[in-house]
Amino acid sequence: LCSLIVTDESVDIRYRNGARLQLSPCGSEFLLVKAADPRRHPLQPAEKVRQRTRFTISTYKKLMLAALAFRNKYAGQPYLPHELISAENKKPFFSIDSAVLWPEVSASLAEFGLGGEIIVRSEEGRAALVLSPSGEEFTVEFMCSLSSARNQHRSMQQMSKDDSYDRQEQASSPVPDNTSDHTEVVRHGRRNMRTMLTRPRSCSPQMISDGHQKVVLPSNNNASVSKVYQSTTVVQHHSCCAVAPIWAYPLSLARHHWAARFSKAKDVVDRGARSSNQSDKTINKLDISCEDRRSHVPQALPLTCPTPHRHRFVDLKTKEHTDLPTEMVKVVWCQxxxxxxxxxxxxxxxxxxxxxxxxxxxxxxxxxxxxHKTELQSGLVKEVTYHLNSLPPDVLGQAYSVCSIVSRASR
Structure with missing residues (x-):
């Protein structure tokens, strides 16, 4: 019936039957207040279930999948426990590097969807940005490694830094030497690998399968490690009026093709230029360096929360079901x-x-x-202004009620 994300990225979902589901900001724990049983005494409190998200039982698995999908769509970092992701949605991934490279403006090719969407993909195909026909919102899809234990996540990041440093050393010195600095780097890489394999399994019951599928130890003295990680596709929805820096350049590519598509309508192009100030600064730069075209997609949160004692769920009775929340909200989904x-x-x-x-x-x-809506025949974007005191009446057969939507948005 109603789902919302608070500013701290906690989720509150209220169902038609009176049940209520609250998800912690990190996504690792939830509280479910079940619907009132008509056979229960009125003074008897509602039944509550509090569990770890990744260890939820099959009875609540469907609810948790929907709650996590809603959270990951609007949160800054997704929470991706491998226990709740099906095998067909898991894909092998051979690097923990979250960087993606977008094409240049002159060399970028845009795909056009059936509804007028503009799709721009990264060079390696790991990420894609879909701009809506109105040019006012966009959706991003990117590959993201599954959530892993917090200490294992740190080891992976440190190992990635060591590997990159080792590659820089090899590039700067074509002939390998046996200096003390190089020997220390190799020992440090081996120490990280030995720590990952011998760390206790208390933080995660499946330490090896949480972050990757297999570990292959090289037979030579090289400290690099070959892994195949598990990843999945994450979909996020953003507004062109609030663009994160990581999506500024790919959005400028999409808006460049969007403006070229409607170049005959000067008012549409001018309106498109006003709606995204961050992307405007990037569109006119035809010669952009490789580093400026590289961005880091969001990484998944760790499996376990470092501060679970700070999880505070709002303890409200299901009878106190109000139409609008009283917390500072970020996103509300309703009907x-x-x-x-x-x-x-x-x-x-x-x-x-x-x-x-x-x-x-x-x-x-x-x-x-x-x-801001797109006309079906011409494909041009049309702007219609409403006032709260003179909203248009509902028309039979229309997809939604503008009067109802605007009135709720105003409240």
Whole structure:
């Protein structure tokens, strides 16, 4: 019925039957307040279930899959426990490096979806950005390694740094030498590998299979380790008015093709240039270095939370089911419509009805809302302004009620 993400990225889901599911900010623990049983005494409290997310029983597995999918779509870092990801959604991955390389503006090729979406892919195919037909929101898909134990995650990062440092040493010195510095690097890499294989299994019941599938020890004296990690595809939804730096350049590529597609309509191009200030600075740079075209996609959170004692779930009775939450929220999903709070000196509300259009409130005049939608015949973006006191009436056969959506967004 209603799902929301608070500013600390905790999730609160309320179902039609009166049940309520709360997910911790790190995603590793949840609290489920079951629906009231009509056969139960009115004074008897509702049944509560508190479990670790990755160890949830099959009864609540379907609920947890939906809750994690909603959380990972709008949170900064996804939580990807391998116990809850099916085998068909796991793919082998041969590096823990989260960097992806996007093509140059002159060499980039855009794909056009059936609904008018513009798709831009990275050079190695690990990430893709899909710009909506209105040019006001976008979706990203990228490969991400599954969540691993916290101490194992640190060892992987340290080993990656050691391997990169070792490669730099080999590149700067074509003939291998036996200096003390090189010997110390090799010993340090072996020490990391030995620590990973002999660490106690208390933090994770499947230490080897959490982060990767197999470990192959080389027969020579090289400290590099060959691994095959488990990864999955993560989908995130963003607004063009609140672009993270990691998506600024690929968004500029998509907007470059979007503006070229509607170059005949000057007002559309001008509107597209105003909606994303960060990408504007990048579009005109045709000669961009390889380092500027490289970005690091978000990495998964560790399996175990370092501070589980800080998990605080709101203890409310299911009868106190209000229409709108009282917490500082980030995203609200209600009846198929997504409401996003755009923070800033003056907050704004952005609504995604689900048809590719966007309804956004005016930051200075919050009683006005602008609807950015694409015309079916011409494919051009049309802007319609609404006022709270004169909302359009509902029409029979329309996909959603503009009056209801704008009124809820205003509240």
């Amino acid at each position: 198929g419509v997504t409401y996003r709070i755009l923070s800033g000196p003056v907050s704004a509300v952005e609504v995604s009805p689900g048809d590719g259009s966007v309804i956004r409130s005016n930051r200075n005049l919050n009683s006005y809302f602008t609807h």
